[in-house]
Amino acid sequence: MSRPDLNLLVTLDVLLAEGNVARAAQRLRLSPSAMSRALARLRDVTGDPLLVRAGRGLVPTPRALELREEVGRVVAEAEMLLRPAKILDLGSLERTFTLRNREGFVDTFGPALLARVLREAPGVKLRFVPKPDKESTPLRDGVVDIETGVIGGTTGPEVRAQALLRDRFIGVVRQGHPLLDGPMTPERFAQGDHIVVSRGRRERGPVDEALERIGLKRSIAVTVASFSEAVTLARSSDLIAQVSDRSTTRFREGMASFALPVDVPEFTVSMLWHPRMDADPAHRWLRACLREVCADRQGR
Template sequence: MHLHRIDLNLLVVLDAIFSEGGITKAGEKLHLTQPAISHALARMRELFGDPLFVREGRRMVPTPLARSLMQPVRRALHGLEVALNEAQRFDPATTQRHFTIGVRDVLEATVLPPLLARIATAAPSVDISAIRVDRRTLESELAAGRLDAALDVLLPVSDDIRHQRISADRLVVVARQGHPATAGQFDLAAYLRAHHVLVSSRRSGPGLEDLELSRQGFKRRIRLRCQHYFAACRVVSQTDLLLTMPERYAAIANRQYANQILPFPVPMPPMDVYLYWHASVDNEPASRWLRAQLIATVEQPQQAA
Protein backbone atom coordinates (compact mmCIF):
# COMPACT_ATOMS: atom_id res chain seq x y z
CA MET A 1 0.00 0.00 0.00
CA HIS A 2 1.37 3.44 -0.99
CA LEU A 3 1.41 6.28 1.55
CA HIS A 4 -0.15 8.71 -0.93
CA ARG A 5 -3.40 6.74 -0.61
CA ILE A 6 -3.63 7.29 3.15
CA ASP A 7 -5.16 10.35 4.81
CA LEU A 8 -3.22 10.82 8.06
CA ASN A 9 -6.43 11.96 9.76
CA LEU A 10 -7.74 8.41 9.33
CA LEU A 11 -4.87 7.09 11.43
CA VAL A 12 -5.73 9.59 14.17
CA VAL A 13 -9.32 8.30 14.11
CA LEU A 14 -8.08 4.69 14.17
CA ASP A 15 -6.04 5.44 17.30
CA ALA A 16 -8.97 7.20 18.99
CA ILE A 17 -11.42 4.34 18.38
CA PHE A 18 -8.84 1.85 19.63
CA SER A 19 -8.10 3.79 22.82
CA GLU A 20 -11.68 4.88 23.60
CA GLY A 21 -13.39 1.61 22.61
CA GLY A 22 -16.22 3.21 20.70
CA ILE A 23 -17.24 5.66 17.99
CA THR A 24 -19.06 8.12 20.27
CA LYS A 25 -16.18 8.51 22.73
CA ALA A 26 -13.68 8.73 19.88
CA GLY A 27 -15.73 11.59 18.44
CA GLU A 28 -15.76 13.38 21.81
CA LYS A 29 -11.98 12.98 22.11
CA LEU A 30 -11.36 14.39 18.62
CA HIS A 31 -14.23 16.94 18.77
CA LEU A 32 -15.86 15.30 15.74
CA THR A 33 -19.45 14.16 15.20
CA GLN A 34 -20.42 10.49 15.34
CA PRO A 35 -21.25 10.44 11.58
CA ALA A 36 -17.78 11.88 10.83
CA ILE A 37 -16.10 9.10 12.83
CA SER A 38 -18.33 6.45 11.22
CA HIS A 39 -17.47 7.78 7.75
CA ALA A 40 -13.74 7.72 8.57
CA LEU A 41 -14.05 4.12 9.81
CA ALA A 42 -15.87 3.10 6.62
CA ARG A 43 -13.05 4.59 4.54
CA MET A 44 -10.44 2.69 6.57
CA ARG A 45 -12.34 -0.59 6.25
CA GLU A 46 -12.36 -0.15 2.48
CA LEU A 47 -8.69 0.87 2.46
CA PHE A 48 -7.46 -2.08 4.52
CA GLY A 49 -10.03 -4.63 3.35
CA ASP A 50 -10.82 -5.50 6.99
CA PRO A 51 -13.60 -4.52 9.45
CA LEU A 52 -10.88 -3.31 11.90
CA PHE A 53 -13.42 -3.14 14.77
CA VAL A 54 -16.37 -5.38 15.60
CA ARG A 55 -19.07 -4.57 18.12
CA GLU A 56 -19.22 -6.64 21.31
CA GLY A 57 -21.92 -5.18 23.53
CA ARG A 58 -21.20 -1.46 23.90
CA ARG A 59 -17.55 -1.71 22.91
CA MET A 60 -15.81 -1.75 19.55
CA VAL A 61 -13.24 -4.56 19.72
CA PRO A 62 -10.24 -4.37 17.37
CA THR A 63 -9.62 -7.16 14.90
CA PRO A 64 -6.18 -8.83 14.77
CA LEU A 65 -5.22 -6.53 11.88
CA ALA A 66 -6.18 -3.41 13.85
CA ARG A 67 -4.16 -4.62 16.87
CA SER A 68 -1.13 -5.24 14.65
CA LEU A 69 -1.41 -1.76 13.20
CA MET A 70 -1.65 0.17 16.45
CA GLN A 71 1.96 0.06 17.63
CA PRO A 72 3.53 1.30 14.35
CA VAL A 73 0.69 3.81 13.84
CA ARG A 74 1.12 5.30 17.30
CA ARG A 75 4.89 5.38 16.90
CA ALA A 76 4.55 7.19 13.58
CA LEU A 77 2.00 9.70 14.89
CA HIS A 78 4.13 10.39 17.94
CA GLY A 79 7.23 10.88 15.80
CA LEU A 80 5.37 13.29 13.52
CA GLU A 81 4.01 15.23 16.49
CA VAL A 82 7.48 15.52 18.03
CA ALA A 83 8.96 16.67 14.72
CA LEU A 84 6.27 19.32 14.24
CA ASN A 85 6.65 20.57 17.79
CA GLU A 86 10.42 20.76 17.41
CA ALA A 87 10.03 22.73 14.19
CA GLN A 88 7.75 25.21 15.91
CA ARG A 89 9.99 25.63 18.95
CA PHE A 90 13.41 25.84 17.25
CA ASP A 91 15.99 26.54 19.92
CA PRO A 92 19.24 27.49 18.13
CA ALA A 93 21.25 26.51 21.20
CA THR A 94 20.11 22.88 21.04
CA THR A 95 18.36 22.15 17.71
CA GLN A 96 20.26 20.32 14.99
CA ARG A 97 19.52 22.05 11.70
CA HIS A 98 21.12 22.46 8.28
CA PHE A 99 20.43 25.64 6.31
CA THR A 100 21.19 26.19 2.62
CA ILE A 101 21.76 29.77 1.49
CA GLY A 102 22.02 30.98 -2.09
CA VAL A 103 24.79 33.57 -2.36
CA ARG A 104 27.06 35.00 -5.05
CA ASP A 105 30.79 34.50 -4.54
CA VAL A 106 31.40 38.22 -3.89
CA LEU A 107 28.96 38.17 -0.98
CA GLU A 108 30.21 34.78 0.20
CA ALA A 109 33.58 36.27 1.17
CA THR A 110 32.05 39.18 3.07
CA VAL A 111 29.08 37.43 4.71
CA LEU A 112 30.20 33.93 5.71
CA PRO A 113 33.09 34.76 8.08
CA PRO A 114 31.06 37.10 10.34
CA LEU A 115 27.97 34.86 10.06
CA LEU A 116 29.84 31.78 11.25
CA ALA A 117 31.56 33.77 13.98
CA ARG A 118 28.16 35.04 15.09
CA ILE A 119 26.46 31.63 15.33
CA ALA A 120 29.49 29.55 16.41
CA THR A 121 28.60 29.56 20.09
CA ALA A 122 24.94 30.60 19.90
CA ALA A 123 23.97 27.71 17.57
CA PRO A 124 26.58 24.93 17.89
CA SER A 125 24.43 22.34 16.09
CA VAL A 126 23.49 24.53 13.13
CA ASP A 127 25.30 23.86 9.83
CA ILE A 128 25.39 26.12 6.79
CA SER A 129 25.79 25.41 3.07
CA ALA A 130 26.40 28.41 0.81
CA ILE A 131 25.73 27.60 -2.84
CA ARG A 132 25.62 29.51 -6.12
CA VAL A 133 22.12 29.56 -7.60
CA ASP A 134 21.07 30.39 -11.13
CA ARG A 135 18.92 33.51 -10.82
CA ARG A 136 16.43 31.95 -13.25
CA THR A 137 15.74 29.11 -10.79
CA LEU A 138 15.94 31.09 -7.54
CA GLU A 139 12.18 31.22 -7.09
CA SER A 140 11.63 27.50 -7.72
CA GLU A 141 14.52 26.58 -5.40
CA LEU A 142 12.99 28.63 -2.56
CA ALA A 143 9.52 27.22 -3.25
CA ALA A 144 10.78 23.63 -3.18
CA GLY A 145 12.65 24.19 0.09
CA ARG A 146 16.03 23.43 -1.49
CA LEU A 147 17.02 26.94 -0.45
CA ASP A 148 16.19 28.42 2.95
CA ALA A 149 17.18 31.95 1.93
CA ALA A 150 19.19 33.82 -0.68
CA LEU A 151 21.24 37.01 -0.93
CA ASP A 152 21.42 38.83 -4.26
CA VAL A 153 20.71 42.06 -6.09
CA LEU A 154 17.14 43.18 -6.73
CA LEU A 155 15.47 40.56 -8.93
CA PRO A 156 11.99 40.26 -10.50
CA VAL A 157 10.09 37.74 -8.33
CA SER A 158 6.47 36.79 -7.75
CA ASP A 159 4.39 37.59 -4.68
CA ASP A 160 5.26 34.15 -3.29
CA ILE A 161 8.83 35.31 -2.75
CA ARG A 162 9.46 37.78 0.05
CA HIS A 163 12.43 40.12 -0.21
CA GLN A 164 13.99 42.81 1.94
CA ARG A 165 16.79 45.28 1.22
CA ILE A 166 19.45 44.70 3.86
CA SER A 167 22.54 46.61 2.71
CA ALA A 168 24.14 48.71 0.00
CA ASP A 169 27.64 48.74 -1.44
CA ARG A 170 29.45 50.91 -3.95
CA LEU A 171 32.00 50.39 -6.70
CA VAL A 172 35.65 51.30 -6.20
CA VAL A 173 38.75 51.11 -8.39
CA VAL A 174 41.74 48.96 -7.42
CA ALA A 175 45.25 49.87 -8.63
CA ARG A 176 48.74 48.75 -7.65
CA GLN A 177 50.92 50.99 -5.53
CA GLY A 178 52.74 53.48 -7.76
CA HIS A 179 50.32 53.10 -10.66
CA PRO A 180 50.93 56.01 -13.11
CA ALA A 181 47.19 56.78 -13.33
CA THR A 182 47.17 57.66 -9.62
CA ALA A 183 50.25 59.88 -9.68
CA GLY A 184 48.11 63.00 -10.15
CA GLN A 185 44.40 63.51 -9.85
CA PHE A 186 42.52 60.27 -10.38
CA ASP A 187 39.48 61.28 -12.41
CA LEU A 188 37.36 59.91 -15.22
CA ALA A 189 39.94 60.89 -17.87
CA ALA A 190 42.69 58.97 -16.02
CA TYR A 191 40.32 56.01 -15.58
CA LEU A 192 39.49 55.87 -19.29
CA ARG A 193 43.14 56.20 -20.38
CA ALA A 194 44.07 53.06 -18.43
CA HIS A 195 43.38 49.44 -19.40
CA HIS A 196 41.11 47.30 -17.28
CA VAL A 197 40.23 43.89 -15.85
CA LEU A 198 36.57 42.84 -15.99
CA VAL A 199 35.41 40.12 -13.60
CA SER A 200 32.33 38.22 -14.74
CA SER A 201 30.93 34.69 -14.62
CA ARG A 202 29.51 35.25 -18.12
CA ARG A 203 31.54 34.57 -21.25
CA SER A 204 30.65 37.89 -22.82
CA GLY A 205 28.71 41.06 -22.21
CA PRO A 206 29.36 44.29 -20.29
CA GLY A 207 29.83 44.70 -16.57
CA LEU A 208 27.67 46.93 -14.38
CA GLU A 209 30.28 49.69 -14.61
CA ASP A 210 30.35 49.44 -18.43
CA LEU A 211 26.59 49.92 -18.61
CA GLU A 212 26.86 53.10 -16.59
CA LEU A 213 29.82 54.36 -18.63
CA SER A 214 27.92 53.62 -21.85
CA ARG A 215 24.87 55.46 -20.58
CA GLN A 216 27.05 58.54 -20.14
CA GLY A 217 28.71 58.11 -23.54
CA PHE A 218 32.02 56.56 -22.43
CA LYS A 219 33.79 53.28 -23.10
CA ARG A 220 36.87 51.72 -21.47
CA ARG A 221 39.45 49.29 -22.82
CA ILE A 222 39.20 45.82 -21.26
CA ARG A 223 42.45 43.87 -21.61
CA LEU A 224 41.47 40.93 -19.39
CA ARG A 225 38.20 39.20 -18.61
CA CYS A 226 38.33 36.65 -15.76
CA GLN A 227 36.01 34.87 -13.34
CA HIS A 228 37.16 35.82 -9.85
CA TYR A 229 38.03 39.05 -8.09
CA PHE A 230 40.79 37.42 -6.06
CA ALA A 231 42.68 36.48 -9.25
CA ALA A 232 42.02 39.93 -10.68
CA CYS A 233 43.46 41.61 -7.57
CA ARG A 234 46.64 39.62 -7.99
CA VAL A 235 46.88 40.59 -11.66
CA VAL A 236 46.40 44.24 -10.72
CA SER A 237 49.18 44.04 -8.13
CA GLN A 238 51.65 43.02 -10.87
CA THR A 239 50.45 45.10 -13.85
CA ASP A 240 49.11 48.54 -14.76
CA LEU A 241 45.58 47.20 -15.24
CA LEU A 242 42.78 48.69 -13.15
CA LEU A 243 40.00 46.69 -11.54
CA THR A 244 36.52 47.97 -10.66
CA MET A 245 34.78 45.99 -7.91
CA PRO A 246 32.48 46.25 -4.85
CA GLU A 247 34.08 48.17 -1.98
CA ARG A 248 33.51 45.66 0.81
CA TYR A 249 35.06 42.80 -1.07
CA ALA A 250 37.90 45.06 -2.24
CA ALA A 251 38.86 45.74 1.37
CA ILE A 252 39.16 41.99 2.03
CA ALA A 253 40.68 40.75 -1.22
CA ASN A 254 43.46 43.36 -1.38
CA ARG A 255 44.87 43.06 2.12
CA GLN A 256 47.75 40.84 1.09
CA TYR A 257 48.54 42.87 -2.03
CA ALA A 258 48.45 46.38 -0.54
CA ASN A 259 46.72 47.65 -3.70
CA GLN A 260 45.26 51.12 -3.68
CA ILE A 261 41.47 51.44 -3.39
CA LEU A 262 40.14 54.54 -5.10
CA PRO A 263 36.66 56.01 -5.63
CA PHE A 264 34.94 55.07 -8.87
CA PRO A 265 35.07 58.32 -10.87
CA VAL A 266 31.49 58.12 -12.17
CA PRO A 267 28.43 58.76 -9.96
CA MET A 268 26.43 55.56 -9.60
CA PRO A 269 23.46 54.45 -7.53
CA PRO A 270 24.34 52.12 -4.64
CA MET A 271 24.55 48.37 -5.23
CA ASP A 272 21.72 47.09 -3.05
CA VAL A 273 21.76 43.62 -1.51
CA TYR A 274 18.42 41.89 -0.89
CA LEU A 275 17.45 38.95 1.29
CA TYR A 276 14.97 36.50 -0.33
CA TRP A 277 12.80 33.79 1.22
CA HIS A 278 9.53 31.98 0.43
CA ALA A 279 6.22 33.22 1.81
CA SER A 280 5.45 29.76 3.24
CA VAL A 281 8.22 30.16 5.85
CA ASP A 282 7.35 33.72 6.83
CA ASN A 283 6.50 32.71 10.39
CA GLU A 284 8.56 29.54 10.72
CA PRO A 285 10.78 30.05 13.80
CA ALA A 286 13.88 28.50 12.21
CA SER A 287 13.57 30.63 9.08
CA ARG A 288 12.93 33.77 11.10
CA TRP A 289 16.04 33.07 13.16
CA LEU A 290 18.17 32.51 10.05
CA ARG A 291 16.95 35.72 8.45
CA ALA A 292 17.67 37.66 11.62
CA GLN A 293 21.24 36.32 11.68
CA LEU A 294 21.81 37.23 8.03
CA ILE A 295 20.39 40.73 8.46
CA ALA A 296 22.47 41.38 11.59
CA THR A 297 25.60 40.02 9.90
CA VAL A 298 25.24 42.11 6.78
CA GLU A 299 24.17 45.32 8.52
CA GLN A 300 26.74 45.26 11.33
CA PRO A 301 29.85 46.07 9.23
CA GLN A 302 27.97 48.86 7.51
CA GLN A 303 27.01 50.44 10.85
CA ALA A 304 30.55 50.01 12.16
CA ALA A 305 31.95 51.69 9.06
Protein backbone atom coordinates in the same frame (compact mmCIF):
# COMPACT_ATOMS: atom_id res chain seq x y z
CA MET B 1 -10.87 3.29 -6.18
CA SER B 2 -11.97 6.03 -3.79
CA ARG B 3 -9.62 7.13 -1.02
CA PRO B 4 -10.69 6.20 2.53
CA ASP B 5 -11.79 8.91 4.92
CA LEU B 6 -8.80 9.15 7.26
CA ASN B 7 -10.93 10.97 9.84
CA LEU B 8 -12.45 7.56 10.53
CA LEU B 9 -9.15 6.49 12.11
CA VAL B 10 -9.66 8.98 14.95
CA THR B 11 -13.25 7.82 15.37
CA LEU B 12 -12.17 4.17 15.44
CA ASP B 13 -9.42 4.91 17.97
CA VAL B 14 -11.88 6.56 20.36
CA LEU B 15 -14.58 3.91 19.89
CA LEU B 16 -12.14 1.08 20.61
CA ALA B 17 -10.76 2.92 23.63
CA GLU B 18 -14.18 3.70 25.11
CA GLY B 19 -16.12 0.60 24.02
CA ASN B 20 -19.23 2.74 24.24
CA VAL B 21 -20.93 4.80 21.51
CA ALA B 22 -22.29 7.46 23.86
CA ARG B 23 -18.99 8.05 25.65
CA ALA B 24 -17.10 8.09 22.34
CA ALA B 25 -19.59 10.64 20.98
CA GLN B 26 -19.13 12.84 24.04
CA ARG B 27 -15.34 12.66 23.76
CA LEU B 28 -15.43 13.67 20.09
CA ARG B 29 -18.19 16.23 20.71
CA LEU B 30 -20.60 14.45 18.38
CA SER B 31 -24.21 13.45 18.85
CA PRO B 32 -24.87 9.74 19.60
CA SER B 33 -26.63 9.39 16.25
CA ALA B 34 -23.63 10.86 14.39
CA MET B 35 -21.35 8.45 16.20
CA SER B 36 -23.63 5.53 15.32
CA ARG B 37 -23.45 6.53 11.66
CA ALA B 38 -19.65 6.73 11.91
CA LEU B 39 -19.56 3.22 13.39
CA ALA B 40 -21.70 1.97 10.53
CA ARG B 41 -19.24 3.47 8.04
CA LEU B 42 -16.32 1.87 9.86
CA ARG B 43 -18.03 -1.52 9.72
CA ASP B 44 -18.57 -1.07 6.01
CA VAL B 45 -14.96 0.00 5.35
CA THR B 46 -13.34 -2.75 7.44
CA GLY B 47 -15.84 -5.47 6.63
CA ASP B 48 -16.12 -6.30 10.34
CA PRO B 49 -18.70 -5.49 13.07
CA LEU B 50 -15.86 -4.19 15.28
CA LEU B 51 -18.12 -3.72 18.33
CA VAL B 52 -20.96 -6.16 19.07
CA ARG B 53 -23.69 -6.19 21.70
CA ALA B 54 -22.97 -8.19 24.88
CA GLY B 55 -25.68 -7.67 27.46
CA ARG B 56 -26.07 -3.93 27.97
CA GLY B 57 -22.66 -3.07 26.57
CA LEU B 58 -20.46 -3.55 23.53
CA VAL B 59 -17.40 -5.79 23.20
CA PRO B 60 -14.69 -5.67 20.53
CA THR B 61 -14.41 -8.38 17.91
CA PRO B 62 -11.08 -10.18 17.35
CA ARG B 63 -10.48 -7.87 14.36
CA ALA B 64 -11.09 -4.83 16.56
CA LEU B 65 -8.59 -6.12 19.10
CA GLU B 66 -6.03 -6.49 16.33
CA LEU B 67 -6.65 -2.95 15.18
CA ARG B 68 -6.77 -1.25 18.58
CA GLU B 69 -3.03 -0.97 19.25
CA GLU B 70 -2.14 -0.26 15.62
CA VAL B 71 -4.79 2.44 15.19
CA GLY B 72 -3.74 4.13 18.41
CA ARG B 73 -0.13 4.28 17.20
CA VAL B 74 -1.09 5.66 13.78
CA VAL B 75 -3.30 8.37 15.27
CA ALA B 76 -0.62 9.37 17.78
CA GLU B 77 1.99 9.66 15.02
CA ALA B 78 -0.37 11.69 12.84
CA GLU B 79 -1.09 14.09 15.70
CA MET B 80 2.64 14.50 16.28
CA LEU B 81 3.22 15.31 12.60
CA LEU B 82 0.52 17.96 12.62
CA ARG B 83 1.66 19.70 15.79
CA PRO B 84 3.59 22.98 15.51
CA ALA B 85 7.34 22.56 15.28
CA LYS B 86 9.16 22.29 18.57
CA ILE B 87 10.84 25.37 19.96
CA LEU B 88 14.30 25.56 18.43
CA ASP B 89 17.04 24.49 20.84
CA LEU B 90 20.18 25.99 19.34
CA GLY B 91 22.38 24.34 21.96
CA SER B 92 21.47 20.86 20.74
CA LEU B 93 20.95 21.66 17.05
CA GLU B 94 23.13 19.56 14.74
CA ARG B 95 22.87 20.52 11.10
CA THR B 96 24.95 21.55 8.09
CA PHE B 97 23.91 24.56 6.02
CA THR B 98 25.24 25.21 2.53
CA LEU B 99 25.61 28.86 1.49
CA ARG B 100 26.34 29.80 -2.14
CA ASN B 101 28.09 33.15 -2.57
CA ARG B 102 29.99 35.25 -5.05
CA GLU B 103 33.69 35.74 -4.28
CA GLY B 104 34.53 38.20 -1.55
CA PHE B 105 31.35 37.62 0.44
CA VAL B 106 32.93 34.99 2.69
CA ASP B 107 36.08 37.12 3.14
CA THR B 108 33.97 40.08 4.26
CA PHE B 109 31.11 38.52 6.21
CA GLY B 110 32.19 34.91 6.81
CA PRO B 111 34.28 35.42 9.96
CA ALA B 112 31.52 37.31 11.81
CA LEU B 113 28.83 34.86 10.69
CA LEU B 114 30.91 31.84 11.69
CA ALA B 115 31.71 33.35 15.09
CA ARG B 116 28.03 33.96 15.80
CA VAL B 117 26.98 30.49 14.67
CA LEU B 118 29.66 28.81 16.79
CA ARG B 119 28.63 30.89 19.79
CA GLU B 120 24.88 30.26 19.53
CA ALA B 121 24.75 26.77 17.94
CA PRO B 122 28.09 24.95 18.26
CA GLY B 123 26.64 21.85 16.59
CA VAL B 124 25.90 23.71 13.34
CA LYS B 125 28.34 23.53 10.45
CA LEU B 126 28.53 25.98 7.55
CA ARG B 127 29.56 24.96 4.04
CA PHE B 128 30.43 27.82 1.69
CA VAL B 129 30.38 27.05 -2.04
CA PRO B 130 31.18 29.31 -5.03
CA LYS B 131 28.49 30.90 -7.19
CA PRO B 132 29.42 30.64 -10.87
CA ASP B 133 25.98 31.79 -12.10
CA LYS B 134 22.58 33.11 -11.00
CA GLU B 135 20.59 29.95 -11.71
CA SER B 136 18.09 29.04 -8.97
CA THR B 137 18.32 25.28 -9.56
CA PRO B 138 20.55 24.57 -6.52
CA LEU B 139 18.02 26.29 -4.24
CA ARG B 140 15.11 24.50 -5.90
CA ASP B 141 16.84 21.11 -5.62
CA GLY B 142 17.79 21.63 -1.97
CA VAL B 143 21.53 21.47 -2.72
CA VAL B 144 21.93 25.02 -1.39
CA ASP B 145 20.15 26.44 1.67
CA ILE B 146 20.87 30.15 1.22
CA GLU B 147 22.34 32.15 -1.64
CA THR B 148 23.55 35.72 -1.70
CA GLY B 149 23.88 38.00 -4.70
CA VAL B 150 22.16 40.41 -7.04
CA ILE B 151 18.77 39.24 -8.31
CA GLY B 152 18.91 38.64 -12.05
CA GLY B 153 16.79 37.48 -14.94
CA THR B 154 17.58 33.81 -14.27
CA THR B 155 16.46 33.95 -10.64
CA GLY B 156 13.44 31.67 -10.24
CA PRO B 157 10.13 33.52 -9.67
CA GLU B 158 9.29 31.32 -6.69
CA VAL B 159 12.51 32.14 -4.83
CA ARG B 160 12.19 34.25 -1.69
CA ALA B 161 14.53 37.24 -1.39
CA GLN B 162 15.45 39.80 1.24
CA ALA B 163 17.83 42.72 0.79
CA LEU B 164 21.03 42.49 2.84
CA LEU B 165 23.02 45.55 1.83
CA ARG B 166 23.66 48.22 -0.78
CA ASP B 167 26.94 48.18 -2.68
CA ARG B 168 28.69 50.12 -5.43
CA PHE B 169 31.55 49.79 -7.87
CA ILE B 170 34.78 51.64 -7.17
CA GLY B 171 38.11 52.08 -8.93
CA VAL B 172 41.31 50.43 -7.70
CA VAL B 173 44.92 51.13 -8.69
CA ARG B 174 48.33 50.53 -7.19
CA GLN B 175 49.83 53.09 -4.83
CA GLY B 176 51.76 55.67 -6.84
CA HIS B 177 49.67 55.17 -9.97
CA PRO B 178 49.83 58.16 -12.38
CA LEU B 179 46.02 58.48 -12.21
CA LEU B 180 46.41 59.63 -8.60
CA ASP B 181 48.63 62.59 -9.53
CA GLY B 182 45.77 64.80 -10.74
CA PRO B 183 42.02 65.34 -10.47
CA MET B 184 39.95 62.21 -11.06
CA THR B 185 38.09 63.35 -14.16
CA PRO B 186 36.14 61.09 -16.55
CA GLU B 187 38.62 61.97 -19.30
CA ARG B 188 41.72 60.95 -17.34
CA PHE B 189 39.95 57.85 -16.08
CA ALA B 190 38.94 56.76 -19.60
CA GLN B 191 42.45 57.29 -21.00
CA GLY B 192 43.93 54.50 -18.85
CA ASP B 193 44.05 50.79 -19.62
CA HIS B 194 41.32 48.90 -17.78
CA ILE B 195 40.55 45.47 -16.33
CA VAL B 196 37.02 44.13 -16.79
CA VAL B 197 35.53 41.49 -14.50
CA SER B 198 33.16 39.22 -16.40
CA ARG B 199 32.08 35.61 -15.89
CA GLY B 200 31.00 35.38 -19.53
CA ARG B 201 32.11 36.92 -22.80
CA ARG B 202 30.56 40.32 -22.11
CA GLU B 203 33.15 43.11 -21.96
CA ARG B 204 30.78 46.05 -21.57
CA GLY B 205 29.17 47.03 -18.33
CA PRO B 206 27.68 49.97 -16.42
CA VAL B 207 30.98 51.85 -16.48
CA ASP B 208 31.17 51.71 -20.29
CA GLU B 209 27.55 52.80 -20.58
CA ALA B 210 28.18 55.76 -18.25
CA LEU B 211 31.26 56.81 -20.23
CA GLU B 212 29.39 56.47 -23.51
CA ARG B 213 26.68 58.86 -22.29
CA ILE B 214 29.27 61.62 -22.03
CA GLY B 215 31.02 60.73 -25.28
CA LEU B 216 33.94 58.73 -23.86
CA LYS B 217 35.23 55.22 -24.34
CA ARG B 218 37.80 53.30 -22.32
CA SER B 219 40.40 50.79 -23.46
CA ILE B 220 39.97 47.23 -22.15
CA ALA B 221 43.39 45.62 -21.70
CA VAL B 222 42.35 42.38 -20.03
CA THR B 223 39.22 40.49 -18.91
CA VAL B 224 39.22 38.33 -15.78
CA ALA B 225 36.61 36.22 -14.02
CA SER B 226 36.93 37.56 -10.47
CA PHE B 227 37.50 40.69 -8.42
CA SER B 228 40.52 39.12 -6.70
CA GLU B 229 42.19 38.51 -10.07
CA ALA B 230 41.48 42.10 -11.11
CA VAL B 231 43.06 43.47 -7.92
CA THR B 232 46.08 41.17 -8.30
CA LEU B 233 46.76 42.41 -11.83
CA ALA B 234 46.21 46.05 -10.87
CA ARG B 235 48.59 45.70 -7.92
CA SER B 236 51.56 44.92 -10.17
CA SER B 237 50.78 47.18 -13.15
CA ASP B 238 49.29 50.50 -14.24
CA LEU B 239 45.96 48.83 -15.10
CA ILE B 240 42.76 50.21 -13.55
CA ALA B 241 40.29 47.81 -11.98
CA GLN B 242 36.62 48.32 -11.11
CA VAL B 243 35.43 46.12 -8.25
CA SER B 244 32.64 45.81 -5.71
CA ASP B 245 33.32 48.07 -2.74
CA ARG B 246 31.84 46.00 0.10
CA SER B 247 33.13 42.54 -0.86
CA THR B 248 36.75 43.39 -1.73
CA THR B 249 37.98 45.17 1.40
CA ARG B 250 40.52 42.46 2.22
CA PHE B 251 41.64 42.11 -1.41
CA ARG B 252 42.39 45.84 -1.63
CA GLU B 253 44.73 46.19 1.34
CA GLY B 254 47.70 48.32 0.30
CA MET B 255 45.90 49.55 -2.84
CA ALA B 256 44.45 52.98 -3.66
CA SER B 257 40.66 53.03 -4.02
CA PHE B 258 38.57 55.88 -5.42
CA ALA B 259 34.98 56.72 -6.32
CA LEU B 260 34.32 56.32 -10.03
CA PRO B 261 34.17 59.70 -11.82
CA VAL B 262 31.09 58.61 -13.78
CA ASP B 263 27.52 57.99 -12.70
CA VAL B 264 27.20 54.23 -12.06
CA PRO B 265 24.16 53.15 -10.01
CA GLU B 266 24.49 51.27 -6.75
CA PHE B 267 23.14 47.73 -6.54
CA THR B 268 21.45 45.59 -3.88
CA VAL B 269 22.91 42.34 -2.58
CA SER B 270 20.10 40.05 -1.41
CA MET B 271 19.70 36.81 0.47
CA LEU B 272 17.73 34.17 -1.44
CA TRP B 273 16.12 30.90 -0.35
CA HIS B 274 13.45 28.46 -1.49
CA PRO B 275 9.94 28.96 -0.04
CA ARG B 276 9.82 25.43 1.39
CA MET B 277 12.33 26.64 3.99
CA ASP B 278 10.24 29.66 5.05
CA ALA B 279 8.89 28.17 8.27
CA ASP B 280 11.86 25.96 9.18
CA PRO B 281 12.99 27.30 12.60
CA ALA B 282 16.69 26.58 12.11
CA HIS B 283 16.70 28.12 8.64
CA ARG B 284 14.89 31.20 9.93
CA TRP B 285 17.50 31.54 12.68
CA LEU B 286 20.37 31.36 10.16
CA ARG B 287 18.69 33.93 7.92
CA ALA B 288 18.40 36.27 10.91
CA CYS B 289 22.08 35.72 11.73
CA LEU B 290 23.16 36.53 8.19
CA ARG B 291 20.90 39.57 7.98
CA GLU B 292 22.18 41.00 11.27
CA VAL B 293 25.84 40.28 10.49
CA CYS B 294 25.54 42.12 7.16
CA ALA B 295 23.74 45.04 8.81
CA ASP B 296 26.43 45.27 11.47
CA ARG B 297 29.26 45.21 8.92
CA GLN B 298 27.46 47.77 6.78
CA GLY B 299 27.34 50.18 9.68
CA ARG B 300 31.12 50.12 10.11
